Amino acid sequence: MWEFAVQKDSSHAVLITGSTSGIGLAMAHCFGRAGYQVMLHGLADQDSAQALLAEFARYGSHNGFSDADLSTEEGCAQLVRDTREAVGNPSVLINNAGIQFTAPAHDFPAQKWQQILSINLSAGFFLSRDLLPAMRAANWGRIINIASVHGLVASEHKAAYCAAKHGLIGLTKVLALENADCNITANAICPGWVETPLIQPQIEAISREQQLDLEAARAQLVGAKQPMAKASRPEAIGELALYLCGDFASTITGASLPVDGGWTAQ
Ligand SMILES: NC(=O)c1ccc[n+]([C@@H]2O[C@H](COP(=O)([O-])OP(=O)(O)OC[C@H]3O[C@@H](n4cnc5c(N)ncnc54)[C@H](O)[C@@H]3O)[C@@H](O)[C@H]2O)c1
Structure with a gap:
């Protein structure tokens, strides 16, 4: 007989960081269509945020929005507070917000290094740390980190980005081990070009x-x-994230899944 972990139902909420644009926005639509309450987040003015919420009203679920700046620990704490207020404790956390800056390492500005490490890596840690206790108490949860092929291999001029994405994959593995006892999986998706x-x-x-x-x-x-x-189309990343939340993915944990047109097969 198959034993499945407690399955999410349509009342479950997902927090997707950086969902005002690109991959995050496409993922948000995938989860909205699937019946999740979606906590939208990103740097957006009030008008754009209202327009976004109006767009998601079509899915018929209760959604929320936060513009917390994830470059500081306090910003991450603000996002946790905003999320709980709008949709309760999310059972799915998708750490997606990220930025890029390219320069040779010998010429890399310290401020850009700190900013990329903060947004692309530390925010994923702070949000996981603060949202895991409720997932553990519920005995079900999903953490999905949007890493990159640059978490697996390097390219020139991307010192901070590669360091952050390699770090995010390391963090993913630790979270997978520490929470395996509570039906919580943690995985990284590693897109090539999207x-x-x-x-x-x-x-x-x-x-x-x-x-x-x-x-x-x-x-x-x-x-x-x-x-x-x-x-790749951004929706491809959203559909994979959705799959990772389903029953058949209940034992996929600690994995780094490339969606990269063969980039890392070489
Ligand atoms: N586009 C690609 O080809 C590609 C490839 C591999 C990995 N990725 C990763 O996918 C993720 C999403 O990338 P994208 O291409 O959709 O980017 P995007 O630029 O379209 O969106 C980035 C999102 O992050 C948010 N954000 C940026 N700085 C922030 C801050 N300080 N605080 C809070 N939110 C902030 C933005 O508001 C936006 O919602 C990133 O982590 C990126 O590294 C992208």
Whole structure:
């Protein structure tokens, strides 16, 4: 006989950091469609936040929004408070908010290093630390960390990003071990190139430097690393995250799952 962990029901809430844009927004729509209460979050003004909440009203669930700045521990604590107030304790936490800055290590500004480590790594730790006790008490939970292929391999000029994403994968494994007794899984998703605003500056830089049109620059950027020279759709990351919350994924934990067109198979 199959034994499944206690399954989430439609009243469960998911907190998705950085869900005003890109991968986070696409994931939020996947979870909204699946019946979750969605706690939206990201840097957005009031009008954009209201518009976003109005957009999610179509799913018929009670959702919330916070614009807490995740670059400090206090900002993370604020997000926890806002989340509890809007949707209660989330049974699913998706640490997705992230930023990028590229420069050679010998020329990397200290402020950018600190900012990337804070948002891309420390915020995931603080939020997990503060939300895990309620998941443990409920004997069910999911932590999904949106890492990157740069948590598995390196690229030049991404010292802080690679350090943070490698760190996030280490954190994921520790959380998986520590919470295996409570039906809580922790996994990392490691995208290669995904069609979002985050990669746009890199496409524009190639276009400028090599005098290529934007489409040719995009193909050059993606094909330089991925045997499949096409970027993944953000919804693909959302559907994988949703799968990780389902019964069949109840024993997938501590894993780092690439969605990368073969990038890390090389
Ligand atoms: N786009 C890609 O190709 C790609 C590839 C691999 C991994 N990723 C990872 O996926 C995640 C999402 O990337 P994306 O491409 O959707 O990015 P994006 O730039 O479209 O969205 C980033 C989100 O993070 C939020 N954010 C940024 N700084 C913040 C701060 N200080 N406090 C709170 N929120 C903040 C933004 O408001 C936004 O909602 C990131 O962790 C990124 O490293 C992206």
